[in-house]
Amino acid sequence: MAKIVFGFGTSHSPLLSTSPDKWHLRVEADKKNPSLEYKGSSYNFDQLCALRKKENLDHQSSLAVRSERHAASQKSIKVLSEKLEHVGPDVLIIIGNDQKEVFDENNTPSISMLYGDSVEHMAIPKERLEKMPPGIAIAAEAVSAITDTSYPIDAEFSAHIIHSLTENNFDIAAMKSLPTSPSGRRGMSHAYGFIYRKIMTKPIPAIHVCLNTFYPPNQPTAARCVALGQAIGKAVTTYDDELRVAVCGSGGLSHFVIDEDFDQTVIDGLKNLNMELLSSLPEELLCSGTSEIKNWITTAAILKESNLEAKVIDYIPCYRSEAGTGNAMGFMTWE
Secondary structure, three states, X not given: OOEEEEEEEEOXXXXXXXXXXXXXXXHXXXXXXXXXXXXXEEEOHHHHHHHOXXXXXXXXXXXXXXXXXXXXXXXXXXXXHHHHHHHOOOEEEEEEEOXXXXXXXXXXXXXXXXXXXXXXXXXXXXXXXXXOOOOHHHHHHHHOOOOOEEEEEOHHHHHHHHHHHHHOOOOOEEEOOOOOEOOEOOOOOHHHHHHHHHHOOOOOOEEEEEEOOOOOOOOOOHHHHHHHHHHHHHHHHOOOOOOEEEEEEEOOOOOOEOOHHHHHHHHHHHHOOOXXXXXXXXXXXXXXXXXXXXXXXXXXHHHOOOOOOEEEEEEEXXXXXXOOEEXXXXXXXXX
């Protein structure tokens, strides 16, 4: 029987792949965004600056603090990488999401899975990098392949999970390979690329589960993510092969505006594998980049019956502006 032996959650923010002295490159985009989501309401940049004036965010977004928090984040990434290598699982289930890198408005499944033998990881052509907005190209290149390559998918295990989920009333978009675009092949989303480039020291046969956390109208709710995770956990324990399985949630925590209070509520639910709390998280707070917390919720639900102990490696709010924009980084294990 397959057995879950390790779990972890990690942020995959572009800030993690960008030197702190260049974080300001995304602030110009923040200033042009008329709908920065914070605590269930939308603000522009100046409104957020006024609202959060007493939080000392000028200091927290200073280069000195950015540098300290970037270094702490790199340390946490290294810890996760070393722990995963030490455990040496036979397969890694990655729960991630897509930001119109693979899917578009004509085809955005709520929940999708790969069940082919491999997945492509593509290098980004130089001409495409040159067309990217300021601050994006640096991070995109860091989580893309150095040269076009492919990584193994455990096709048999994936098919078993899809079949089991279907029996449990989940309608899964099943893909032998990632879809292609009119311009050619598409590689994996950065939620997965980050794991291959930053966490894995060598390729591990994987299961890719992709949630549409970002885009209306078919985002799975927090409660649905809990149910999905529990159903995947059941599928793992009913698989006949003796596999040692690790599970990963990629993304989060709060962004593109940091909300430390909400993050702490989420972390409490994750630490205690409190499915009632995680199921009841307000959908109006799980929006924009913060919606990637649903990848962690699904991961926690998979781990619910594993008897593994949760450990918070670090929580690091990485502010890039006085408006509170940036990304709260989370790093956590269940072992």
